[in-house]
Amino acid sequence: MANDLVRMEHINKNFGSVQALDDVTFTVGRQEIVGLVGDNGAGKSTLIKILSGAHPASSGQIYFDDKPVEIKNTWDAIQLGIETIYQDSALVPQLSITRNLFLGREPLTGPRYLQRMDKRFMDEQTRKLLGELGITKAINPDTPITSLSGGERQSISIARAMFFESRLIVLDEPTNNLGVEETHRVLKFIQSARDKGLSCIFITHNIYHVFQVVDRIVVLRRGKKVCEANPKQTNIDDIEKVITGIHDTLPEHRAG
């Protein structure tokens, strides 16, 4: 398709003798949420780490906005508008919400050589964002991340990506360790990000979450892309069978 936001073509990745990715072609459309699923070690994290510049592909080509790009490090990815929220933590626990929100993109005030952060502006924006997050209890922008719940942390990571008008948000298992309420909030957030024009890659082991929010499902198994499906035209059972390897393809593909 000519109008995809991201096209990763024929991506291979070897870690020594381990082939983590085997000729994977993966696309994300504009304003599309793609669910990337697969068992442990299928290569999901590896694929998105290549996209976000955490490590290079062994071979393959990436296109962004239909232009071939080389993503050598995280900075390159950020410049393209790719924002990654990692499985473990995307925030610096000791720092305040404000400092985390603006980390790497601190607005400055005063003469340039002083490199002074515009704390007032930062705090203002943080307060506004916290309000939009729907976190009901009053949270001070100075609060260190350590005193927030897992869901609040995830929401802040996602809000940060939206705030800086990234084009693509990559979420590696954002709903891990979250309660029902907080999971729900994160899912809603992903949808509202799409409504604002962003695209999303959503990795999770929870098929139910995938079915709730994504526009397309991509299944990886042992480093290979085994199928793509529209959640409206398939069901959870069939996808699960493909993930675990009971079936190689979805029913209609097998028939046809």
Place this chain on the structure above:
Amino acid sequence: MQSSSRLQRLTSAPAFKRFVAAPEFGPLVLLLVEIIVFSFLTSRRASVDPFFSIFPSFLSSTNITNLMTFIPELGMIALGMTMLMTAGEFDLSVGSTFGLSAIIMWTFYNAGLTSLEVGFLVAMLISIAIGFVNGWFVTRLRIPSFLVTLGMLLIARGAALYITDGFPQRTWSAESPLVDVLVGEFRVGDLRIFTSLLWFILFVVVLHYVLVHSKAGNWILASGGNPMAAIARGVKVGRTKVWLFILSAVMSAYAGITSSIRVSAANPNSGDGYELEVIAMVVIGGTALTGGRGSILGTVLGVLILRVMRNGIVMVGVPGLAYKIFIGAIILGMMALHSTLERRTGNGR
């Protein structure tokens, strides 16, 4: 009754609460206690024992001058170390760099190779190289800073000994404006003050600003707090750390040269063991050894606490050799305090 309610109002004010909860509060209290105890003990000793009345008391201008002379030297190193430790690394080679820099400057000068100023520049350039190599090994080769800077400790000390054959270098023949700029003397009332103290204060202000208010400070804190998250946000963690290793080495070299001019001796062994004393000062001030939390003001307090302790116990008549017992006890006590506070408040900025 009325005064107690006024006290209550004061202690419940938000500004007061913030003051008490600040990580610098513990060290500040400790410093005040030290000063009060030593002033009391020295004055009592002088009144009881006529022999001691010839010695200056703790708060005399002679003793304060004495204290303020030493503070900038270890203090400069501690400032650099604070920035580095906040970014999650530390530097064991500071003491050796302290010794080597003075040796280089004076060797060049005494051999008639260069003027003192050029010798100073050469020493500074070498310290930049030392810091760069430390940083490069740590960030590029991913070797823990403990091992890298231990190696550098030995190399720099070995170099100083090799260059001098182990003998101190002559330092008294120097006439140079550099000497006045670095450690010129002037008097304020009864106090004799070295310009090195002014340099120290300048660096305190600048580095405090950098750490708390500048963009670089945010990067330093994040590099120590969660390097992976910082990298994912485009923070150049490796480059930040290399710069801080360079800062640490430059501050040590500067301190070494200052000290050699002041005491008129450049000994290849000077600065031996400073690394641990400096790290002690920094952690007492509330900077985390593991990174992510750091305070320049805390470090100033840490420097003062150990300096006052070293000076005070000698003045009250405890043998100076017992000094290490007290430092050890202070470190343990302060660490217990910081960790309790952190657990209770989830400290952050």
